[in-house]
Amino acid sequence: MKKTLFFLAAVCIAVVSCTKDKTDYEAEIDKVITEHTVFKEAAVIRSEGYDIRIEALNGTFYNGYNEIRVKITNSQTNEKANVSSVTYIPIRTNADGSEISCPHQYNLVYRAEDDYFSGHSVFTSESGADGSWTLYMSFTVGSQTHLVEDNISVQKQPNKNLNMTSFIGKDNEQYFIALVSPQKPKVAENELVAGIYKFNQPTSPxxxxxxxxxxxxYTAVRGYTLQLDPRMPEPSMGNHSSPNNKDLTQYEDGLYRGIVNYTMTGNWTLNFIMLNQNGRILKGAEVPTDFTPGVEGVKSELHLDILF
Structure with missing residues (x-):
């Protein structure tokens, strides 16, 4: 009888603990996950009679993947300038004076249907005491090229579903993986979108x-595969996975797409193995598939943690 009572008490404690954990998850979700769909002005540069407006989702540059839109108008007339090309380089100056960049699209693409130049940047860190970001841009009107620059603020990404990571592959190249969507996953099969980029080592001074x-x-890598094994690593979740997931492969827009099936809300780890176009593993390893209640799940050396 005592053993039975002890068992029931343990079950009650476990249920209360799981309920508390779930409540904590829901509280964090309410604070963190906001789906941004509207592009707003994140920065404006006024130079030589032109206004250069850079737009981003929510009007904010975040650590991680950022789609950007650039619109250039005449400062006096507010009419669209006849711009033929736009270039874009974000530079971070660290506290020690060193300068680095991040994955970005140098030559922006003109979208005639919406009348703006588009591109992206994957900010690898937020602005702070340890470093600041500056945008260096050029644009050409007629035969004249204009050079502009402006300091910007990059904020910490509050949405863990848009995490990123950087690493050195087995080929000694520096890579970056940045999640693009979903911003707000559902308990269902979700299309998982990511950008995969490589730093191009300079060949001359x-x-x-x-x-x-x-x-x-930096360039988006071509023809790679990102093998996916999503798991819930929390001890209470037993390292369980889910069915019907699909590895990420590249689409025409340069981004990588696959399927991740979230069977419940909570902490998930996206375990990856990245293969190049020849099938060579550049980073990552298979994780144990055992169900391990009470023990934290092992993560791949290449992974991203998310929470929804």
Whole structure:
């Protein structure tokens, strides 16, 4: 009888603990997960009679993947300028004076249907005492090229579903993986979108005016595969996974897409194995598939933690 009572008490404690954990998750979700769909002005540069407006989701630059839109108008007439090209380089100056960039689209693409230049940048850290970000841009009107720069603020990304990571692959190249969507997953099969980028090591010393694009060049990798194994690593969840997940492969827009099936809300880890176009593993390893209640699940050396 005593054993039975002890067992029932343990079950009650476990239920209360799980309920508390779930409540905590829901509280954090209410604070963290906001789905942004509207582009707003994040920065404006006024120079030589032109207004250069840079838009981002929610009007904010965040640590991680940012789609950007650039619109350039005449300062006096407020009419659209006849711009033929726009370039874009974000530079971070660290506290020690060193300068680095981040994955970005150097030559922005003109979208005629919406009348703006589009691109992206994957800010690798937020602004703070340890470093600041500056945008260096150029745009051409007629035969004249204009150079502009402006300090910007990059905020910490509050949405863990948009996490990113950087690492050195087995080929000694520096890579970056940034989640693009979903911003607000559902308990269902979700399309998982990510950008995968590589830093292009300079082949010659810097030349010309700062910044020299050849020293801060990044490209989206082509033809890679990001194998996916999502798991709930919390001891109470037993390291369980879910069915019907699909590895991420590249689409025409350069981003990588797959399927992640979330069977409940809570802490999830997206375990990855990244293979190049020849099938060589550049980072990541398989994780144990055992159901391990009471024991935290093992994570791949290449992973991203999320919470929804």
């Amino acid at each position: 810097p030349s010309g005016n700062f910044p020299d694009p050849s020293q801060f060049s």
